[in-house]
Amino acid sequence: MYSNDLIRGTLRTIILKLLSEQDSMYGYEMTQLVRERTKDKIVITEGALYPLLHQLEAEGVVTTESVSIGKRVRKYYKLTKPGKKVAREKVSEFDEFLHTMQILLDLKPI
Amino acid sequence: MYSNDLIRGTLRTIILKLLSEQDSMYGYEMTQLVRERTKDKIVITEGALYPLLHQLEAEGVVTTESVSIGKRVRKYYKLTKPGKKVAREKVSEFDEFLHTMQILLDLKPI
DNA sequence: CAATATACCTAAGAAAATTATGCATAAGAT
DNA sequence: ATCTTATGCATAATTTTCTTAGGTATATTG
Numbered sequence: 136m137y138s139n140d141l142i143r144g145t146l147r148t149i150i151l152k153l154l155s156e157q158d159s160m161y162g163y164e165m166t167q168l169v170r171e172r173t174k175d176k177i178v179i180t181e182g183a184l185y186p187l188l189h190q191l192e193a194e195g196v197v198t199t200e201s202v203s204i205g206k207r208v209r210k211y212y213k214l215t216k217p218g219k220k221v222a223r224e225k226v227s228e229f230d231e232f233l234h235t236m237q238i239l240l241d242l243k244p245i
Numbered sequence: 246m247y248s249n250d251l252i253r254g255t256l257r258t259i260i261l262k263l264l265s266e267q268d269s270m271y272g273y274e275m276t277q278l279v280r281e282r283t284k285d286k287i288v289i290t291e292g293a294l295y296p297l298l299h300q301l302e303a304e305g306v307v308t309t310e311s312v313s314i315g316k317r318v319r320k321y322y323k324l325t326k327p328g329k330k331v332a333r334e335k336v337s338e339f340d341e342f343l344h345t346m347q348i349l350l351d352l353k354p355i
Numbered sequence: 356c357a358a359t360a361t362a363c364c365t366a367a368g369a370a371a372a373t374t375a376t377g378c379a380t381a382a383g384a385t
Numbered sequence: 386a387t388c389t390t391a392t393g394c395a396t397a398a399t400t401t402t403c404t405t406a407g408g409t410a411t412a413t414t415g
Binding site for chain 4: 249252253254256290292293296297314315316317
């Protein structure tokens with residue numbers, strides 16, 4: 136698990152990337168997928184995730200659909216058409232940013 | 246210039262890295278070096294920088310020395326011995342973090 | 356001699372996250 | 386059977402970190 140300040144600022148990018156791959160996802164699923172892929176090195180907290188998802192919805196980046204699974208409800212999130220563009224731009228901006236940071240910090244490429 | 250939320254959380258790492266290369270630097274010099282190296286894509290604001298430098302001093306990561314240049318005063322910052330270790334760890338943690346993000350976001354290495 | 360660059364600093368407020376809750380159902384373990 | 390863990394949503398108080406906006410002063414350049 137990385138210290139918090141590293142992860143700070145990356146959450147939006149991560150979520151948009153996942154949604155641009157998976158077509159449709161619910162919150163809990165996102166937290167688990169990130170844990171899996173990063174071997175618990177990046178853990179998304181719910182207190183950060185849900186407010187962000189609501190914000191994305193308010194911005195029109197995603198739409199939601201609630202689906203009943205037994206007696207529980209899952210809320211699926213899906214990128215809107217403009218949301219897809221936002222996601223592409225955000226990920227590509229982050230990509231560029233990583234390059235810049237590698238140069239700035241004189242880190243070896245992978 | 247990247248959107249602010251990307252840079253968020255990276256300032257401490259950047260400063261520690263610069264200090265571990267340059268031996269001794271003053272605040273304004275840091276802002277200029279970062280601008281140069283990143284071609285203005287990352288710009289450190291003074292409102293963020295100086296409080297951080299004071300914090301690093303309070304933590305014992307750096308020591309300071311004020312030097313008069315004509316009638317102006319420059320405040321040079323230098324890593325302490327434990328500070329050097331802190332810097333190495335921080336940069337290497339960030340390096341690892343970048344790798345993890347590249348995998349998570351499925352970005353091509355450079 | 357005016358504008359820009361150098362050089363430090365702080366304070367108010369915003370933004371994004373953490374931490375701590377809360378509620379409820381489902382599944383697995385003892 | 387029942388206790389714990391996992392699933393699944395959510396919010397509210399606080400903290401951290403940054404932006405924005407100031408303030409002061411000297412040095413340099415056009």
